[in-house]
Amino acid sequence: MKTMQTEAAEARLGATMNAAKETKISARNVQVYYGDTHALRDVDVDLESRTVTAFIGPSGCGKSTFLRCLNRMNDTIDVARVEGEIKIDGEDIYDKQVDPVQLRAKVGMVFQKPNPFPKSIYDNIAYGPRIHGLARSKGDLDEIVERALRRGAIWEEVKDRLNAPGTGLSGGQQQRLCIARAVATEPEVLLMDEPCSALDPIATAKVEELIDELRENYTIVIVTHSMQQAARVSQRTAMFHLGELVEFGDTKTIFTNPSEKRTQDYITGRFG
Amino acid sequence: MPVHWIVLIVLALAVIGYVMGRQKALASAGGNIRDLHSLPSYYGSSVAIFTMVFSFLVLIVWLIAQPIVIENQVAGSIPPEAVREGSTLGLMMSDVRRVADGLDQAVSQGAMTSEDAASIRSEFTDVRDRLGAIGVALGSDVGPAVLRAAQHYRALNATGNLFMTIVVLGVALAGFGFALMRSHKDFRARNVVETTIRYILIGAASIAILTTIGIVLSLIFNTAEFFRLYAWTDFFFGTTWAPSFSGRGGSSELGFVPLLWGTLYISLIALAVSVPIGLFAAIYLSEYASPRMRSFAKPLIEVLAGIPTIVYGLFALLTVGPLLLSVFGDGGLGWMKAGTAVMTAGLVMGIMLIPFVSSLSDDIINAVPQAMRDGSLGLGATHSETVRQVVLPAALPGIVGAILLAASRAIGETMIVVLGAGAAAKLSLNPFEAMTTVTAKIVSQLTGDSDFASPEALVAFALGMTLFIITLGLNILALYIVRKYREQYE
Ligand SMILES: Nc1ncnc2c1ncn2[C@@H]1O[C@H](COP(=O)(O)OP(=O)(O)OP(=O)(O)O)[C@@H](O)[C@H]1O
Ligand SMILES: [Mg+2]
Numbered sequence: 001m002k003t004m005q006t007e008a009a010e011a012r013l014g015a016t017m018n019a020a021k022e023t024k025i026s027a028r029n030v031q032v033y034y035g036d037t038h039a040l041r042d043v044d045v046d047l048e049s050r051t052v053t054a055f056i057g058p059s060g061c062g063k064s065t066f067l068r069c070l071n072r073m074n075d076t077i078d079v080a081r082v083e084g085e086i087k088i089d090g091e092d093i094y095d096k097q098v099d100p101v102q103l104r105a106k107v108g109m110v111f112q113k114p115n116p117f118p119k120s121i122y123d124n125i126a127y128g129p130r131i132h133g134l135a136r137s138k139g140d141l142d143e144i145v146e147r148a149l150r151r152g153a154i155w156e157e158v159k160d161r162l163n164a165p166g167t168g169l170s171g172g173q174q175q176r177l178c179i180a181r182a183v184a185t186e187p188e189v190l191l192m193d194e195p196c197s198a199l200d201p202i203a204t205a206k207v208e209e210l211i212d213e214l215r216e217n218y219t220i221v222i223v224t225h226s227m228q229q230a231a232r233v234s235q236r237t238a239m240f241h242l243g244e245l246v247e248f249g250d251t252k253t254i255f256t257n258p259s260e261k262r263t264q265d266y267i268t269g270r271f272g
Numbered sequence: 273m274p275v276h277w278i279v280l281i282v283l284a285l286a287v288i289g290y291v292m293g294r295q296k297a298l299a300s301a302g303g304n305i306r307d308l309h310s311l312p313s314y315y316g317s318s319v320a321i322f323t324m325v326f327s328f329l330v331l332i333v334w335l336i337a338q339p340i341v342i343e344n345q346v347a348g349s350i351p352p353e354a355v356r357e358g359s360t361l362g363l364m365m366s367d368v369r370r371v372a373d374g375l376d377q378a379v380s381q382g383a384m385t386s387e388d389a390a391s392i393r394s395e396f397t398d399v400r401d402r403l404g405a406i407g408v409a410l411g412s413d414v415g416p417a418v419l420r421a422a423q424h425y426r427a428l429n430a431t432g433n434l435f436m437t438i439v440v441l442g443v444a445l446a447g448f449g450f451a452l453m454r455s456h457k458d459f460r461a462r463n464v465v466e467t468t469i470r471y472i473l474i475g476a477a478s479i480a481i482l483t484t485i486g487i488v489l490s491l492i493f494n495t496a497e498f499f500r501l502y503a504w505t506d507f508f509f510g511t512t513w514a515p516s517f518s519g520r521g522g523s524s525e526l527g528f529v530p531l532l533w534g535t536l537y538i539s540l541i542a543l544a545v546s547v548p549i550g551l552f553a554a555i556y557l558s559e560y561a562s563p564r565m566r567s568f569a570k571p572l573i574e575v576l577a578g579i580p581t582i583v584y585g586l587f588a589l590l591t592v593g594p595l596l597l598s599v600f601g602d603g604g605l606g607w608m609k610a611g612t613a614v615m616t617a618g619l620v621m622g623i624m625l626i627p628f629v630s631s632l633s634d635d636i637i638n639a640v641p642q643a644m645r646d647g648s649l650g651l652g653a654t655h656s657e658t659v660r661q662v663v664l665p666a667a668l669p670g671i672v673g674a675i676l677l678a679a680s681r682a683i684g685e686t687m688i689v690v691l692g693a694g695a696a697a698k699l700s701l702n703p704f705e706a707m708t709t710v711t712a713k714i715v716s717q718l719t720g721d722s723d724f725a726s727p728e729a730l731v732a733f734a735l736g737m738t739l740f741i742i743t744l745g746l747n748i749l750a751l752y753i754v755r756k757y758r759e760q761y762e
Contacts, residue, residue: 073650076642078563105652115643118666127661128651178647185651 024049024189024219025070030084032065032074039065043084043245045238052211052220054230054251057240058266063223064112066240067191070221071107072100088189105132108187110195112223114174116166116181121158124166124177125149128185144184151213152180153206172198179207183214190214192222196229208233227267231255239263273437275335282327282444286320289448293319293455301457310462318461321468322451327444334436342428346421354417364418367410371399371422372429374408381406390423491740494733501727502526507734513697515717515728526731528738530697534707535739538618538693539682541703545622547675550629557630558637559659570634577627581687588620588692600704608704610694615703617692621685625678632677636670637663669754676750680743686711710735 025047032040040062047053055063065074072093074080086093093103105128116124125145128134135141145162149155154176158169166177175198182190192211196204211220211233224230230237230251237254239246239262247260258264294316301307308315347365355361375392378384383406384392392399399414414422455461499507502524510527553573557566593611596619600608608615640663648658664671686709694706695716717732724730 071650073646076646076649101649101652101654103652104650108652109650111643111646111650113643115641115647117644117647117662127648127653131651131653131657131661181647181651 021048021050023047024088026087027066027069028085028087030066030069030082030086032062032069032083033081034077035079038243040069040243045245045248047219047221048236049219050215050217051236052215052222052234053236053238054234055221055223055238055240056225056227056230056266057246059225061240062243063240064193067109067193067221067223070189070191071104071109073104073109075100105185106187107189107191108182108185110175110179110182110190110192112193112197114171114178114198116169116174116177118165118167120163121149121166121169121177122162125181125184128181132185134185148180148184151183151210152176153203153210154180172200172203175199176203176207179210183210187218189219189221192220194223194225196224196226204229227255239266241266273433275331278331278437278440279328281441282324285444285448286323289319289323289452290316293317293452296452296455297457297459297461300455308457309460310465314461314465315455315459318459318464319448319451319455321465322447323444324447325468326447327440330443331436331440334440338429338432338436342425342432345428346425349424350417350421354415364421367414367418368421368425370408370410371403371414371418372425374403374406374410375422375426377408378403378406390427392419392423488740491733491737494730495737498727498730498734501730507731511699513713515731524728526727528710528735530699531708531710531713531735532738533699534614534689534693534697535683535709535711537614537703537707538621538689538709539679541615541618542621542625542682542685543675543679545619546625546629546678549622550626550678551633551671553626553630554633554637555659555664558634559655559663570631573627573630577631579624581624581685582691584620584624585687585691588616588688592616592620593692596704607702610706612692612694612706613704614693614707617689618703620692621682621688624685624688625682628681629674629678632674633667633671636667636674639670640666669756672753673750676746676753680746683709683739683743683746684711685709686715690715710739714739 023046025045027043027045030040030043031038043066055067057063068074069082069086070088070093074082082094088103088107091098117127119127122145125148126135126141129141129144135144146155146159149158154173157173158164158177166174169177175195179192179195182192196207199207208229211222214220222230222233234251236249237251238248239254239258239260241262247254247258247263249259254263255267258267264270294312297308297315298305298312305312343365346368347361350361350364355364375384375389379386379389383402392402393416399419400410403410507526507528509529510525511529512525512527513530514525516524557569557573561569589611593613593616596613596616597608597611598604600606600615602608644662644666645658648662649655653661689709689712693708693712695708695712696706697713698705698707700707714732714735717729717735
């Protein structure tokens with residue numbers, strides 16, 4: 001059973017389903033500093049709705065940093081400072097009027113390191129829906145939890161122990177639990193920071209299936225170190241290097257005919 | 273030879289041994305460190321260890337055993353008929369020790385030669401006068417038996433000390449020679465040093481454990497002694513606390529219930545004050561305060577924790593008591609008779625415990641990984657939702673532990689009670705009445721002229737024992753809770 005919010009969201013999206021893809025997120029001249037280090041410089045990028053965008057680049061180049069800008073998670077780091085303009089649906093998210101709490105409900109995130117709460121598996125998934133009042137009854141909530149766990153490709157493994165602590169799961173199971181937790185709140189934008197880094201090929205395939213399914217309605221950004229994965233799931237790819245956005249374009253173009261030498265070298269494994 | 277000289281000589285020997293052992297090992301390897309089994313310093317250390325450890329062990333054992341042995345010998349040599357009327361052998365022995373000490377002082381100050389001291393006779397000299405002249409006061413005239421025993425005592429001591437010097441230095445030299453002989457490139461010096469370090473650590477741990485066991489045993493034996501003199505049912509179930517002041521017993525009523533009630537009541541008020549305030553302060557400091565605010569407020573709160581409890585006691589007596597009295601006393605609501613009351617002590621004790629609760633909880637909340645908070649915030653939870661639903665549950669076992677620790681401190685607190693709650697043992701529900709606690713009563717039972725064999729004094733051990741069991745129970749409960757939640761969360 002679907003919740004009110006989802007129904008509304010689907011109705012809205014359904015109307016524009018076949019229209020041209022519009023810009024969901026636009027970043028202009030974004031700079032991020034951690035204290036004195038300039039971690040991200042001059043990033044200009046437009047992310048389209050109902051599209052999977054992959055961020056690739058060597059370790060430490062600022063992929064996670066940029067991802068965290070998009071739902072203002074950098075606010076929680078004391079030394080971090082963000083400059084420039086980031087708009088979602090035409091609204092500047094760093095505006096004083098914007099409530100970061102509402103923003104984060106709309107822009108969900110799967111973190112690089114799995115971080116299940118020290119609660120039961122059920123409560124981990126139900127956490128977001130409860131906070132946002134997405135369920136009208138206990139049965140409603142049960143359904144949301146089951147649906148989210150199924151989408152996270154972990155339902156079969158945990159359906160008999162929903163009351164066991166989420167922190168007792170294996171690393172890969174925790175990662176899928178966190179994916180399920182993020183989709184349970186039905187965000188419009190989903191930011192996934194290396195969601196398959198600890199997963200076996202079967203679970204990876206299921207998560208990629210999920211990403212493909214979610215693409216129908218949502219905007220997805222995925223950070224990955226696997227070139228094959230980027231090529232498989234994304235339509236657009238952004239290549240970062242040393243805090244700069246090197247190249248951004250159609251995944252096909254980037255992987256077959258990149259215009260930058262650094263991109264070519266990275267994709268073919270010559271550095272990074 | 274005085275003990276400190278022996279210690280210094282052994283230490284010097286150890287230093288020499290270190291240098292020589294190191295050099296010998298190096299020489300055996302032809303100066304090539306790579307050929308040695310261990311680093312050169314380990315060879316030096318192993319010689320130093322062999323020089324010091326055994327000789328110091330012998331020294332310590334000797335220093336403990338010698339007085340006991342000599343005391344027994346001297347006491348055995350005093351004929352029973354020499355013990356004066358109305359005196360005991362024990363009293364006489366303390367005279368003997370005092371005279372012997374006096375003679376030692378006289379010799380060291382040059383007022384007597386050592387031959388004089390050994391041959392002096394009470395028949396010909398007034399020993400008390402001669403010792404008095406150099407500032408050693410004796411309570412009574414020195415009889416011939418005491419003087420002879422004292423001289424015997426000194427002679428034995430001198431021999432004992434001589435043997436001690438010889439044996440200790442001999443052991444040190446033997447260890448030195450043995451270890452130096454072994455100091456060769458193939459010798460596993462590092463293993464020796466590691467083993468020694470392990471034994472030293474084990475020694476420290478066992479001293480801590482053994483003293484605890486000793487204290488508990490002494491509590492148990494004295495408590496058993498008390499229950500021989502006083503019925504345990506009257507102690508545990510008696511509702512009146514009225515020790516007689518004659519100190520001879522007989523008419524005392526030593527009921528434990530009013531004291532326990534006072535303890536629990538005051539602790540309860542103290543916790544009711546300190547837990548919410550301390551916990552909220554901790555949450556503010558760790559979750560909301562800016563780093564600047566934190567770096568300023570946290571040390572300030574920790575200063576509060578350093579205030580001695582007697583100062584809090586004064587504060588209770590002179591400030592809080594009168595303040596409460598002016599509101600709840602005869603001038604106001606009329607519930608309170610005097611400034612000393614359960615409420616006064618409870619409030620002040622609560623204030624004392626605030627920094628305790630807050631700084632422990634603050635550490636525990638800080639230990640919750642940032643990733644937990646990120647996870648919650650990332651799902652669109654507000655700051656306070658994150659704190660309530662993720663941070664506090666994760667920190668709960670630690671916080672419960674902190675609260676139980678605070679409770680055992682409240683139960684054991686004495687000074688604030690003595691000054692703030694009064695001394696009357698009472699069973700009452702009115703928090704504005706004076707009451708007293710177990711600890712305060714232990715103090716009052718043991719101060720003043722009491723005979724330590726009477727039930728009035730021994731009851732202190734029974735009270736201490738009960739208190740110990742209560743706090744032990746609390747600590748075990750705290751551990752149990754922490755474990756239980758650990759299992760669930762990790
Ligand atoms: N909290 C922080 N404080 C200070 N510097 C940080 C912080 N987080 C990241 N950085 C710095 O910012 C730079 C970019 O880090 P970021 O985490 O965005 O890299 P990344 O591209 O996600 O790398 P990876 O692929 O290894 O996850 C790094 O040089 C890192 O040292
Ligand atoms: Mg990263």
